[in-house]
Amino acid sequence: MLKIESLSVYYGHIRAVEDVSFEVNEGEIVTLIGGNGAGKSTILKTISGMIAPKNGRIVYCGEEIQGLPADVIAKKRLLHCPEGRGIFPGLTVAENLEVGTYIWRKRSGEKNEEDLELVLRMFPRLKERYSQLGWSLSGGEQQMLAMARSIMGRPKLLMLDEPSLGLAPIIIQDMFETIKRISVETKLPILLVEQNAFMALNTADRGYVIENGLITAHSGCKELLDDPVVQKAYLGVS
Numbered sequence: 001m002l003k004i005e006s007l008s009v010y011y012g013h014i015r016a017v018e019d020v021s022f023e024v025n026e027g028e029i030v031t032l033i034g035g036n037g038a039g040k041s042t043i044l045k046t047i048s049g050m051i052a053p054k055n056g057r058i059v060y061c062g063e064e065i066q067g068l069p070a071d072v073i074a075k076k077r078l079l080h081c082p083e084g085r086g087i088f089p090g091l092t093v094a095e096n097l098e099v100g101t102y103i104w105r106k107r108s109g110e111k112n113e114e115d116l117e118l119v120l121r122m123f124p125r126l127k128e129r130y131s132q133l134g135w136s137l138s139g140g141e142q143q144m145l146a147m148a149r150s151i152m153g154r155p156k157l158l159m160l161d162e163p164s165l166g167l168a169p170i171i172i173q174d175m176f177e178t179i180k181r182i183s184v185e186t187k188l189p190i191l192l193v194e195q196n197a198f199m200a201l202n203t204a205d206r207g208y209v210i211e212n213g214l215i216t217a218h219s220g221c222k223e224l225l226d227d228p229v230v231q232k233a234y235l236g237v238s
């Protein structure tokens with residue numbers, strides 16, 4: 001579904017990502033784990049067309065998309081839910097969700113009841129907060145709204161950048177359970193970028209470890225959770 005081949009990305013002369021290859025298949029959750037500054041967000045921004053790569057190919061649904069403009073890539077329903085959420089604080093939950101449909105809706109009258117029903121079932125807190133303004137939501141609710149808004153765009157593949165960032169442990173648990181449920185119920189392939197390696201590896205099917213812009217390990221998540229090197233570096237096991 002998504003195949004990244006030998007991707008290298010630079011900021012000026014500074015290397016952020018070097019020779020990275022990985023893939024996401026139908027129905028899978030794939031996670032990229034790694035510390036702060038490892039290059040995770042850069043990879044997602046490059047896939048979604050916000051940054052042009054120096055080298056490499058990005059093949060999505062059989063088509064090379066590297067270097068295409070971000071709006072063209074979004075219209076192909078490869079959707080990026082960025083780090084820091086980016087919801088509209090002055091709009092209600094309902095209006096924020098409506099914004100997510102602009103990618104496929106040709107006129108404002110076009111139906112989206114089924115999409116709404118799906119996201120409000122997946123995110124029941126948003127149903128309770130439907131008429132509230134974005135700024136009045138908790139951090140966890142804002143993150144849920146950002147994910148729900150992406151799903152309103154009818155993604156074929158969804159990329160999530162650190163959905164757990166800045167949230168309390170109990171909310172984080174809920175967040176990852178929701179991500180898993182979305183995957184199980186809708187079969188939507190998800191590329192999940194996380195610093196919270198423990199939760200990400202317990203949620204995803206396969207994982208890749210990124211260090212200083214390079215992939216240093218990849219395997220099934222169960223195997224990575226059992227790997228002593230991964231345990232020491234990312235899971236706090238000494």
Ligand SMILES: Nc1ncnc2c1ncn2[C@@H]1O[C@H](COP(=O)(O)OP(=O)(O)O)[C@@H](O)[C@H]1O
Nearest residue numbers: 011014016034035036037038039040041042043
């Ligand atoms: N706009 C930018 N200009 C220059 N360097 C950047 C920029 N954005 C990120 N970097 C650098 O690229 C590297 C990877 O950053 P990033 O992809 O944000 O890492 P992560 O998401 O894994 O924390 C870091 O060394 C970071 O300092």
Ligand SMILES: [Mg+2]
Nearest residue numbers: 040041042083
């Ligand atoms: Mg990041």
